[in-house]
Amino acid sequence: MDYFLQQLINGLTLGGIYALIALGYTMVYGIIQLINFAHGEFFAAGGYMGVILLSYLAASGAGPYVCLAGALILTMGYCAVLAMAVEKVAYKPLRHSSRLSVLISALGMSIFLQNGLMLTQGVYDKAYPTQMTQGSFQVAGLYISYMQVIIVAVTGILLVALNALVFKTRIGKAMRASAQDKIMSGLVGIDSDRIISLTFAIGAGLAAAAGIMVGFYYGSVHYGMGFVPGIKAFAAAVLGGIGNVTGAMIGGALIGIIEVFAAGYLSSEYKDVFAFVILIAVLYFRPTGIMGENVDDTRV
Amino acid sequence: MTRGSSKAWIALGVGLVWFYLILWPLMGITPEGLQFIPSLVVWLKVAAAAFVLVSLNQLRTAGALAFIGKPTTAAWTEIRKIYKKVPVRVWISVVFFLALVFPLTTGRYEKDVVINVMIYVCLGLGLNIVIGLAGLLDLGYIAFYGVGAYTYALLSVHFQLSFWLCLPVAAVFAAVSGCIIGYPTLRMRGDYLAIVTLGFGEIVRLILNNWMSLTNGPNGILGIQPPGLYWPGFSSGLTLEYIWLKKLNYLYYVILALVVFTIIAVHRLNYSRIGRAWEAIREDETAAELMGVNTFTLKLLAYAMGAVFGGLAGAFFAARMRFVSPESFTFLESAMVLSMVILGGMGSIPGVILGALALIALPEAFRGFELYRMLAFGGAMVLMMIFRPSGFWPAKRMGQRSEERG
Numbered sequence: 001m002d003y004f005l006q007q008l009i010n011g012l013t014l015g016g017i018y019a020l021i022a023l024g025y026t027m028v029y030g031i032i033q034l035i036n037f038a039h040g041e042f043f044a045a046g047g048y049m050g051v052i053l054l055s056y057l058a059a060s061g062a063g064p065y066v067c068l069a070g071a072l073i074l075t076m077g078y079c080a081v082l083a084m085a086v087e088k089v090a091y092k093p094l095r096h097s098s099r100l101s102v103l104i105s106a107l108g109m110s111i112f113l114q115n116g117l118m119l120t121q122g123v124y125d126k127a128y129p130t131q132m133t134q135g136s137f138q139v140a141g142l143y144i145s146y147m148q149v150i151i152v153a154v155t156g157i158l159l160v161a162l163n164a165l166v167f168k169t170r171i172g173k174a175m176r177a178s179a180q181d182k183i184m185s186g187l188v189g190i191d192s193d194r195i196i197s198l199t200f201a202i203g204a205g206l207a208a209a210a211g212i213m214v215g216f217y218y219g220s221v222h223y224g225m226g227f228v229p230g231i232k233a234f235a236a237a238v239l240g241g242i243g244n245v246t247g248a249m250i251g252g253a254l255i256g257i258i259e260v261f262a263a264g265y266l267s268s269e270y271k272d273v274f275a276f277v278i279l280i281a282v283l284y285f286r287p288t289g290i291m292g293e294n295v296d297d298t299r300v
Numbered sequence: 301m302t303r304g305s306s307k308a309w310i311a312l313g314v315g316l317v318w319f320y321l322i323l324w325p326l327m328g329i330t331p332e333g334l335q336f337i338p339s340l341v342v343w344l345k346v347a348a349a350a351f352v353l354v355s356l357n358q359l360r361t362a363g364a365l366a367f368i369g370k371p372t373t374a375a376w377t378e379i380r381k382i383y384k385k386v387p388v389r390v391w392i393s394v395v396f397f398l399a400l401v402f403p404l405t406t407g408r409y410e411k412d413v414v415i416n417v418m419i420y421v422c423l424g425l426g427l428n429i430v431i432g433l434a435g436l437l438d439l440g441y442i443a444f445y446g447v448g449a450y451t452y453a454l455l456s457v458h459f460q461l462s463f464w465l466c467l468p469v470a471a472v473f474a475a476v477s478g479c480i481i482g483y484p485t486l487r488m489r490g491d492y493l494a495i496v497t498l499g500f501g502e503i504v505r506l507i508l509n510n511w512m513s514l515t516n517g518p519n520g521i522l523g524i525q526p527p528g529l530y531w532p533g534f535s536s537g538l539t540l541e542y543i544w545l546k547k548l549n550y551l552y553y554v555i556l557a558l559v560v561f562t563i564i565a566v567h568r569l570n571y572s573r574i575g576r577a578w579e580a581i582r583e584d585e586t587a588a589e590l591m592g593v594n595t596f597t598l599k600l601l602a603y604a605m606g607a608v609f610g611g612l613a614g615a616f617f618a619a620r621m622r623f624v625s626p627e628s629f630t631f632l633e634s635a636m637v638l639s640m641v642i643l644g645g646m647g648s649i650p651g652v653i654l655g656a657l658a659l660i661a662l663p664e665a666f667r668g669f670e671l672y673r674m675l676a677f678g679g680a681m682v683l684m685m686i687f688r689p690s691g692f693w694p695a696k697r698m699g700q701r702s703e704e705r706g
Contacts, residue, residue: 033491035491035494035495048326049325049326052325052326052329052330053325053329055330055331056329056330056331058331059331059332078322078325081318081321081322082322085318085319085322088318089315089682090682090686093686094685094686097685097689098689099491100437100642101685101689102685103437103491103494104638104639104642104681104685105681105682105685105686107635107638107639107681108639108677108678108679108680108681108682108684108685109678109682110678111632111635111674111675111677111678111681112675112678112679112681112682113678114674114678115672115674115675115678116675117326119671119672119675120323120326120327121326227631228502231495231498231499231502234495235499238492238495269510270506270510272502272506273503273506273507276499276500276502276503277503279495279496279499280484280485280496280499280500283485283488283492283495283496284484284485284487284488287488287492
């Protein structure tokens with residue numbers, strides 16, 4: 001039973017990270033019906049930017065919490081800028097061409113960014129300063145590390161903030177309106193280009209936060225690390241119902257828990273396979289996902 | 301300066317500012333302090349290149365480059381006229397002849413590159429059936445290549461079966477796996493299909509990587525036999541000797557034969573009833589179904605046929621390298637084959653061949669810039685989609701339409 005609960009906690013930690021990445025996919029898909037292949041690269045760039053800023057801030061003598069908060073905020077800002085630039089260059093000129101073109105363009109951008117990261121940061125893994133969050137405490141026989149607490153707390157805050165942004169503010173209302181009908185929302189004065197740009201920025205900011213969390217979770221980052229979590233997060237977005245913000249959060253948590261349990265109880269070698277199997281099963285039996293509404297029936 | 305040109309310069313300026321904003325934090329923030337020099341050096345190079353490109357484009361739109369542009373377009377139309385006059389058959393025989401004599405005149409390295417190109421031509425043409433003809437986006441195509449390669453590798457290492465026997469077996473295995481992957485996914489359309497095929501591709505790779513007892517995991521399989529052939533020998537009367545085709549020259553002709561077979565098969569398929577049905581599905585699936593096309597079976601067939609050529613190419617790859625490992629079947633390879641089809645022109649056979657040449661041979665020419673190869677490749681994909689989305693050599697519409705017949 002203890003093992004079960006321990007795994008559940010680990011799964012929730014990982015699931016939170018997946019949820020953060022999945023939100024970017026689901027929001028972008030909701031608004032321009034594009035699978036943003038470059039999204040995994042925003043996440044990787046976030047991981048790298050996090051370690052760069054952490055080591056810089058730590059070297060200049062800031063306390064661990066200042067370091068963490070500063071790195072988190074600056075990294076999110078950086079990735080938001082990166083995503084807006086990517087959107088302007090690779091997606092905006094293709095707004096009216098076929099969906100296959102945009103998908104290929106996204107694929108190209110993903111390769112470009114991955115190699116850009118490799119060229120500027122080197123091919124080797126970069127170690128995270130994990131001593132910053134070392135230590136753990138025990139609750140009812142369960143070990144919980146400070147790192148897990150930080151990950152869950154930051155993820156929770158970001159998710160609540162995003163929910164508030166999407167469902168409570170004027171900007172969120174504009175985003176939802178744009179996702180529903182771009183022409184109509186344009187008629188009532190919503191600049192859809194700005195909203196799309198903003199959606200990319202928010203999604204990339206969340207992915208960047210996830211990049212830092214993964215850096216702490218696994219202890220290092222790598223230039224090609226965006227791919228597999230990217231696909232898993234996409235599976236999470238599909239599981240929750242693509243285009244649906246709440247669904248992505250639930251889907252992310254589920255995928256994380258399933259992955260950890262599959263690794264713990266079934267086979268750790270094949271843990272990556274389970275995410276894909278779930279993805280295929282969901283698409284086959286219930287393509288709209290758990291919370292789905294956005295049935296896609298258009299062709300490439 | 302006109303209004304349009306000042307707009308281009310402003311866009312250039314804004315773009316360069318953004319580029320520096322993105323570049324500097326990656327290169328300039330170090331534990332030792334903030335540095336500006338290395339990132340500025342890179343930025344200045346990129347800025348200079350962008351400046352030259354925008355200037356050239358400005359000059360072109362202003363008409364200052366007409367003294368170059370006019371003769372070249374004139375020459376181009378002249379070439380096209382000559383090309384049109386000579387029947388296609390002649391062109392094909394010229395190219396085929398060149399391909400036949402190529403290994404006799406070149407060194408090891410060139411042959412190596414061209415063999416590689418031809419493997420990718422096979423793959424590209426196979427994927428072309430799925431994407432170009434049937435309009436199904438497949439991002440896990442490399443899985444069939446892997447299935448073909450491992451089929452031959454395992455049969456060769458464990459049972460010492462010959463390459464020629466394994467070739468059809470590999471094709472059949474690939475086709476079966478194509479059906480297995482296709483069956484559950486073909487209910488989906490568009491983007492979903494893309495992501496599910498991607499997932500399947502990864503599953504195949506992970507299985508190859510983790511099934512230690514069968515595939516030897518990440519260490520790969522060693523000691524695969526090259527193709528062999530009975531060849532008449534005259535040393536002691538007329539005897540048939542079994543020789544291994546280890547030399548690059550022989551391998552070159554094997555893959556050339558495979559490529560020719562693939563081209564003929566794809567060409568015939570394209571003009572057949574099945575090919576027309578695929579095109580109908582691509583253009584409008586619902587309408588095709590209404591006209592009596594059995595869309596599900598035909599889509600499955602497209603998957604299987606595409607997989608067959610992937611499997612053939614895979615078996616050759618295993619025989620040529622004499623070593624296979626899961627490393628060769630990553631998503632990046634799928635993306636590579638996909639971009640060949642897209643860059644060359646979907647549905648067009650010469651386009652796919654051009655695409656394979658451009659993506660395999662051109663980077664070889666720029667070996668010195670090896671590090672920047674993939675960077676340029678990704679960038680080129682984006683630019684191509686923006687400026688020439690139909691590819692180098694777009695496909696002509698197949699067959700005669702009733703309205704053209706007159």
